[in-house]
Every structure is written in structure tokens, then in C-alpha cells.
Amino acid sequence: MDATERKMFRVAETIQGQLRLLQRNRCQDAIRRIAGMVESFDNLRRANDLLAVCLSRGWNAAASQITDRVGRGLTDLPYYVSEIERMIDSSKLLKLPTLRDIRADLVQLEEEFEQFEYVEDGEELVVTTEAIELEDHYLGEFEIRLHIGKLAEMKRHSSIYRIVALDPHPAGCNESVTHPHVSDEHLCEGDASAAIEAALTNGRTCDFFQLVNAVLTTYNPHSPYVSLDHWEGIPCHDCGYTMSEGDAHWCESCQQDYCSECISYCHRCDESSCRGCLEECSVCGESMCSSCMTKCPECGKRLCKSCVEDQQCPCFEEDPEPEENEDEREPDEITSIPSDPDPAGNSPGQVRTEAA
Amino acid sequence: MRILFINNDGGGFADYVDVTPDMTVDKFFAQKLPGREAGDFLIRVNRQPVARDYVLQDGDRITCTPVKIEGAAV
Numbered sequence: 248m249d250a251t252e253r254k255m256f257r258v259a260e261t262i263q264g265q266l267r268l269l270q271r272n273r274c275q276d277a278i279r280r281i282a283g284m285v286e287s288f289d290n291l292r293r294a295n296d297l298l299a300v301c302l303s304r305g306w307n308a309a310a311s312q313i314t315d316r317v318g319r320g321l322t323d324l325p326y327y328v329s330e331i332e333r334m335i336d337s338s339k340l341l342k343l344p345t346l347r348d349i350r351a352d353l354v355q356l357e358e359e360f361e362q363f364e365y366v367e368d369g370e371e372l373v374v375t376t377e378a379i380e381l382e383d384h385y386l387g388e389f390e391i392r393l394h395i396g397k398l399a400e401m402k403r404h405s406s407i408y409r410i411v412a413l414d415p416h417p418a419g420c421n422e423s424v425t426h427p428h429v430s431d432e433h434l435c436e437g438d439a440s441a442a443i444e445a446a447l448t449n450g451r452t453c454d455f456f457q458l459v460n461a462v463l464t465t466y467n468p469h470s471p472y473v474s475l476d477h478w479e480g481i482p483c484h485d486c487g488y489t490m491s492e493g494d495a496h497w498c499e500s501c502q503q504d505y506c507s508e509c510i511s512y513c514h515r516c517d518e519s520s521c522r523g524c525l526e527e528c529s530v531c532g533e534s535m536c537s538s539c540m541t542k543c544p545e546c547g548k549r550l551c552k553s554c555v556e557d558q559q560c561p562c563f564e565e566d567p568e569p570e571e572n573e574d575e576r577e578p579d580e581i582t583s584i585p586s587d588p589d590p591a592g593n594s595p596g597q598v599r600t601e602a603a
Numbered sequence: 604m605r606i607l608f609i610n611n612d613g614g615g616f617a618d619y620v621d622v623t624p625d626m627t628v629d630k631f632f633a634q635k636l637p638g639r640e641a642g643d644f645l646i647r648v649n650r651q652p653v654a655r656d657y658v659l660q661d662g663d664r665i666t667c668t669p670v671k672i673e674g675a676a677v
Binding site: 342351352354355358427428434435436438439441442443444445446449451453454457458461462463464465467469470471 | 611614
């Protein structure tokens, strides 16, 4: 057996050992869930005994409390049942492969992928994809790094492998997105999720790499981290700053995207609008969108609808108000009051002022 | 005649299936993945690429893996 062959068997042994541990871990998880369910049944049995005692002694209030407890206990049972079913299903999926099968898969990997290596230090199987280009966007080559030393810790399978961009061409708005379906070196598997899990739990490493490669070479425009249409980012229509789709603010008036610095809002209807599309009301001085601005029916001046409704336009002040005339007349009325002396010694003017 | 069929389309299940003695890869694919194009899959028999008219043998291991799978965002 030469060095390469020995190395391959070591890798196969590591994979098999990890899968055996995984099988054991899943059984232990199932034991824990079953124990939880048994405990729930014990609680129900105790509640049943107490209920019988309460009824025999006529303790109706206590019986009512116990039935509440039974109700709460019953709500836990469907959770335990579904969890145990899920674990049984996943352990059915897990079939321990022979060393010969694992080795044959590793040989196939070498044949299928031009660049494949085993990194002994990190216990990683590394496959390098060809340069990937999706819809005329060059994304470069990626390394698919499967940490075989952690297969047994597999809870969410996407946590045991990484997608590393070798010549990163990330999205303009987010450097951690190196591929429409890769963020922070994690692939969102989409439709491949179940098949990838099945491949990993059965030690079919070649199928795993082929499936991941199939996702990397496909673009799903309906659910990317960053859409290829906006791969370079969305420029702010005002300052030109490049931002992500989620950070862009849409101005309904001019139908353009703006960054958070350049977007504002109408102080009357709260609608987002760019500063260029907002008008300042000449009365209250607030910025308003065009649909919240109007003309004063009296003088034709542009001002906001709120100021028109509240008759705040200066032209209303120019017309004398009846109440204001009364105020103006007040001193005359006071002076017209006969200057009979008040019995308390107050002057007539003082009495009027207090009454007012 | 029994063969091991690993279908990496969808759930990725692996199971033994019975086939007739004259079953070719082409016919088997059409039967198991109706409506799908063989060109959209990597088809391997005993981990090797084979011709469409290859006649499956007892104990063969056939794998069908789609070459295009839609990913997603979390």
C-alpha cells in the first residue's frame, strides 16, 4: 500500500468513525426526547391520581386547578412526538457505509474534480470549483471545504462545510456575500438541502461535492442574498453612494432610490421622499410632499394643506376678525362705564379687568 | 434483478430497486424521473460515466445528480 493509498484509508476511517459517532449522538438525542415524553406521562398519571382524590373529597376548586395542569401537560406531548419521529426518520437516513464504499467515493472525487485535496491539519476535504460566472457576473473559483473531523457534530449540516471564494468578487453592498447564495462562507442550499444531508449522513462525499457544486453553478433569482441585478449595489440617486437593496429608500415622487442620508419624509403624511421632491411650506416651514401642498384659496400662495385647514396663511390675518374688533373696542367700553365709586373702594376699571 | 438507486434529486434517498434484465440507463432514467431531461443530470453507474444504452447489471449502483439546483437565502 503506497502513501496515497494509506492516506485515503485514513480519511475513510475518519469519515466512518465520525458517522458512527453521529449515529450514536442521534440515538442519545432520541433517548433524551423519549425521557422527556415519559416524564410528561408520569406528570399526567400523578395529576390523574390527585384528581381522583379531589373528587372523592368534594374539593372542586382543587380539581379545577389540576385539570388546568393536565391541559398544560398535554400541550407538550405533540412536540415530543414530532421530535422523536423526526429523529427516527433521520436515523433511518443514516446508513453506516463500509470503508470500501467511502474509499471508492474518494477515488471518484479525484476523478470528477480536477482540484481535490485532503488538508490533514484541519481534517478537511477541499474541492476547488471551476471559475463560476452567473448571468455575465464573474464570481471566480470557490473552495468547498468539508470538515470531516466534525461530521459527528452535524446538527445543521451547513455548519460543517464552508464555501471560500479564492478570487472574491463580492456584492458591492456586502463584502461577505461572495455568491448570490453564499454569505459569510455559508451556502444557503435551497432545493439541495435534503439531498446534501442525505449524502453527508451516508458518507457519500462525492455526491455531497457534486450537489454543492450544482448549487454554486446555478442562480435562483427569486431568493438570493444579493440579486445579480444589484450585484454592484444600488447607487443613491443623489450622492451616488452604493448600498444594498435593503438599505435603499424609494422616493414615490421621482421613482428613484436614495440612501438613508439623502432620503427625507413628508411631515404631514410621513411618506418617504427625497429632499428634491419636498417643498417647504411658507407658513409652518415644514417639508411636505407635493400631494400635501396646495394653494391658499384666498391669495394663491403655496402652503401645506394643514396650514390652509387651520387658516394659518398670513392673508387671513390681514382680514380683521370680529373677535379681534371686540378686543380693540374694550378700552372704549371700559371708559364708557359710569364712574360710580365701588363700595369696596375699587375703581370701575379694576372691576372690569377682573371680570374680563 | 436488483440495483442500488441513489436519487440526488429532491430528498436524496438511496434504495434498492428491482429492474428488468434488459433495462438501459436511458429507460431507467425515464421511468424513475419522468418529465426530466437526462442531460440535466450527472448519471453514474458504479461511480463511472456510462453510455445511455448501457444495460444495467444485477448489483449495479446508479446515481442521478442534478447539475443545476436552485439555492436560496436564509
